[in-house]
Amino acid sequence: MTIREEQVLERISRARNRKARLREDAITLAHGSGGKATHTLIEAVFREAFGNPLLDRLDDSARFTVNGADLAFTTDSYVVSPLFFPGGDIGDLAVNGTVNDLAVSGAIPLHLSAGFILEEGFPVADLRRITESMQRAADAAGVDIVTGDTKVVERGKADGCYINTAGVGVVQSPPTGEVRPGDAVLVTGPIGEHGVTIMLARGELDIEADLVSDTAPLNCLLADLMCSCPGAVRRMRDATRGGVATVLNELAADAGAAVVVEEDAIPVRPAVRGACELLGIDPMYVACEGRAVVVVAPEASEAALASLRSHPLGAESAVIGRVKDDPPGTVLLKTAFGGTRIVDLLVGDPLPRIC
Amino acid sequence: MTIREEQVLERISRARNRKARLREDAITLAHGSGGKATHTLIEAVFREAFGNPLLDRLDDSARFTVNGADLAFTTDSYVVSPLFFPGGDIGDLAVNGTVNDLAVSGAIPLHLSAGFILEEGFPVADLRRITESMQRAADAAGVDIVTGDTKVVERGKADGCYINTAGVGVVQSPPTGEVRPGDAVLVTGPIGEHGVTIMLARGELDIEADLVSDTAPLNCLLADLMCSCPGAVRRMRDATRGGVATVLNELAADAGAAVVVEEDAIPVRPAVRGACELLGIDPMYVACEGRAVVVVAPEASEAALASLRSHPLGAESAVIGRVKDDPPGTVLLKTAFGGTRIVDLLVGDPLPRIC
Known part of the structure; x- marks a missing residue:
């Protein structure tokens, strides 16, 4: 990373740590998106009113x-x-x-x-x-x-x-809860299928695609994982509103660490990729309803992958990246062309009422 | 009761024991009322789909x-x-x-x-x-x-x-759960204030009344009651949608017994009575949000009343009736004029969206 890149990242990091302040006087669809606007609403209204140790964990x-x-x-x-x-x-x-x-x-x-x-x-x-x-x-x-x-x-x-x-x-x-540098980041299957299916089902776009929602119960898949990797599973999150990008950002922010993912490693079906290109959206932000992001200790990554893949709902699981020290609270995507870009939280959601 | 009255009651009782069948093709406001239409919807759709021992207790x-x-x-x-x-x-x-x-x-x-x-x-x-x-x-x-x-x-x-x-x-x-003939039926305060307050707040009627909703948490009041009358509290119900009349009907149906209440004994504030007369509705069916109906063993009725009245939220509690053997599943009201009338479940609610 260049010095200039580091300065930019530091500024972003500072901006993120400011106290949440709700600028709008009225609720917008973005407040229900799971992205930045939702976070601000939760901080400025719900945590402000209800704050207690159990809720504060979010x-x-x-x-x-x-x-x-x-x-x-x-x-x-x-x-x-x-x-x-x-x-x-x-x-x-x-x-x-x-x-x-x-x-x-x-x-x-x-x-x-x-x-x-x-x-x-x-x-x-x-x-x-x-x-x-x-x-x-x-x-x-x-x-x-x-x-x-x-x-x-x-x-x-x-x-x-x-x-x-x-x-x-x-x-x-x-899960142990503590995400540490070196940890492996996995996803339990191809991303964005639920969101794209809903978008196509609205019929506003004239796209035909052989897609179905990924909605599924993950309890057996994840319970098996916990048994297979005792003490090595750090965090698990289901990637719903805001998609995998939002979950990775939340994990990075909670851990005060960076999450670096490889674009090539993220499973995305061609039909999802194609629809997203036509819609002008990034599959990383599209909701899944049967996929989890899992963070495991470095030494457990192979065992975790094997456990997930042995289950029908995790057959296409993949290791998509690693946790790093710097820059804290940031998600970086290594693109297929060798570049690196920041995957930030969106303010709203490109697809409202997805769940 | 005359023989003719007994025949009528028996016919009503038979009609009630028939299997629930939903006649409507579309949801109506009555299905959200807490009355007969809601019961039918619960039986014919929700219990039909979800039926399990815990849910079935309703x-x-x-x-x-x-x-x-x-x-x-x-x-x-x-x-x-x-x-x-x-x-x-x-x-x-x-x-x-x-x-x-x-x-x-x-x-x-x-x-x-x-x-x-x-x-x-x-x-x-x-x-x-x-x-x-x-x-x-x-x-x-x-x-x-x-x-x-x-x-x-x-x-x-x-x-x-x-x-x-x-x-x-x-x-x-x-509570022990078993309601028996002889048991006393109490209400923890004046009825119908929440429903009438909402109705007046809608401003559709040009009535001024010094009324506020009775919304309140009953947990301390009822926990004190349980301590004061160990083993003697049979059932407790909060009288929300459908009011006290609906709760009494459900208690009578569950117990396969009659509930006989004295009109004069039921606390109703003059402002509620007046508004109900103008609206042409019976306060017995109007929602409360801070009143419970309590059934206690005969010998505990005085202790229960004293316990409830010692609490600010139960200061105007009253014994309003008794559980009898016959006619099973029926609520009878002894009117102030010495007559007796059946207090049946309503199909819908005179006041929709009350809670």
């Missing part, structure tokens, strides 16, 4: 003990549009998403809640299709939907159906 | 054990309109509602999740006001908001702000 799940039981607890609302898409629907997405948030915390998902907000006039047949899909996803993940709620709002006050799921899991073998 | 919370810890888990979405009203807002409502669902299960509420669905353009100042109100409610109830999520939908695809909260609590001294 992990995928909150962890606490109750009478000696080590629990993980998480929630997500789903507003995906359209509700039905190749490879899935809002129902299995809502189950898999919460299962995965528990799984990446090293928890065995046990019980889910389901809260429905339905628009007056929503077809009962669609609701049945969604609930059946949720149950199939729950069966696949080995969880039960044990409590729920339904609200109905007037025509025009929702978009058919919104679902919130919360989940409780028991933590058995959590 | 309690306010699901109960399960994890590594020996006895837990309660519940969820509710909030779509109240308007978002701000005398005595509260969607924020404290969302915290108190979930705290109360845990409390009536005999659980100590511990941790809450918060999922926000925001409409593009929603004022950040309103969001701050809501989150601050949530935190004050969480402090009052002794719970933490430990995990959350935010989604944003386009203008016109929501109504400002919807909130889902889920909650985890630890069960210490649950």
